[in-house]
């Protein structure tokens with residue numbers, strides 16, 4: 649399934665990239681821009697980022713469940729990812745910023 653329509657990036661590509669990044673450092677914080685950089689792509693409209701963060705959260709949980717890391721470590725890490733997701737959702741739901749003028 650296509651997750652990013654601007655760059656034609658599939659959900660599967662994002663999952664594989666997250667998995668590869670976690671193999672390099674299993675406790676790094678993965679954000680959409682890091683995934684896109686690994687795929688040699690750039691966010692254009694960035695409307696896919698909330699969905700990308702959801703995929704990152706799900707894939708990270710699967711990775712750590714597979715690696716059988718401590719449950720407490722996973723809870724702390726998941727909370728960080730959820731804050732990141734809410735940050736991105738807040739930006740998109742807030743509408744235009746003050747000071748931005750329509751052309």
Ligand code: FES
Pocket residue numbers: 651652653654655690691692693694695696697
């Ligand atoms: S849909 Fe992903 S950058 Fe536009």
